[in-house]
Amino acid sequence: MIERFLELRTIVNDIIIRYKNAPPMLTASELSILSSVLQVLRPIEAATKEVSADKYCTSSKVIPLIHCPLLKIKPLKLEESLAKELQSVILKEIDKRMGVIERVTSLAIATILDPRFKKMYFTDPTACSSAVAKVKEFMKATIQNEVVESDSSDHSDKPEDNFSLWDDHHKLVHKSWKTTKSDDAISDELSIYLRSSVGRLNENPLEIWNDLKIQLPKLHTIAYKYLTMVGTSVPSERLFLKAAQIVNQQRNRLKGKRLNKLLFLQSLPKEH
Structure with a gap:
């Protein structure tokens, strides 16, 4: 609205001066204040439009879209006192409402599993490490479920063996081997993903994960679960x-x- 008014201010002024009952036109100082206010509000409008869509992934964009407006609003050097006051109020409100957004587990996991962002926008290392730990837990649970299913299928096919004192020893060795193998698989998948280059911003993260499905099968399942959430109502x-x-x-x-x-x-x- 402000942007449109500033674009048409000369035309509005020409219309207003023809009618004696028309409201007074804004002064030059008020127009300058409006221009400064527009600089402060423009990043918030762009972020709101970006996160309110429903044709692409939005949950993974929430954390980046909190930091990007801050990077635009903080460096602004405004001359008008009213615009400065608006700038400080907006920064305080963003910090008050969104200051702990990185600790929201679902959004943090979605951001890390988005190949376009990963860990780039995390300012809180604790929140980032806890989200990565949560992803590891999900992967471990998936692998353990697969191990239990394979074990149950193995036992059902085998006939009963003769009594042996070392049966339990063999079971413990088998269990420890599978645990080590699962831990290696988890660390390998995560490290491969986090070390790889970041995707382009205009790419669809679900299509990127579709290409990575064979290389990172466990992470692929978790990524599809979290990236398909919507960021807003x-x-x-x-x-x-x-x-x-x-x-x-x-x-x-x-x-x-x-x-x-x-x-x-x-x-x-x-x-x-």
Whole structure:
């Protein structure tokens, strides 16, 4: 709104001076304040638009989109006192509301498992290390489940052996070997992923992970689980709004099954 007004200020001024009952035009100092305010608000508007989409991954963008506006707003050198006050208030509010965003486990894991960001935007090393540890736990649980399934299938096929005093010893050796193997697999997958180069910003992280599926199968499963989360409630609100436009007074007897189909068809891209 401010940007549009500043673009059209000369035209608005020409219209206002023709009518005696029109509101007074802004002074040069007030227009200067508006220009400074626009510099402060523009990064927040861009971040809001970016994280409110529903056609691409948004959960992994939350932490980067907190830091990027800060990097734009903090260095601003403003002359007007009102704009300076707005700048300080915005920085305080971002810190108050989003200061501990890196400690939100789901968002931290999504950011680390996004090949475009990984650990780049983490300022809190403790939050970063705890998120990496959580990913290791998930991978270990996945491997242990596979081991239990393979063990149960092995035991079911084997006939009963004769009594042996060293049966338990063999079981312990087998268990320790599998644990070591699983730990190596976890550390190998994570280290390969974290050491690899960062993806381009315009790439789809799900498509990148589709290419890495064979090389990093355990991480691939966890990445798909966390990257598909939405970052805000905007997509669900948008869906409710679309449903309200379809189910109106003239079409109030539509069943849920038909409504789901209509909403699905509406969500498809135009080329499909």
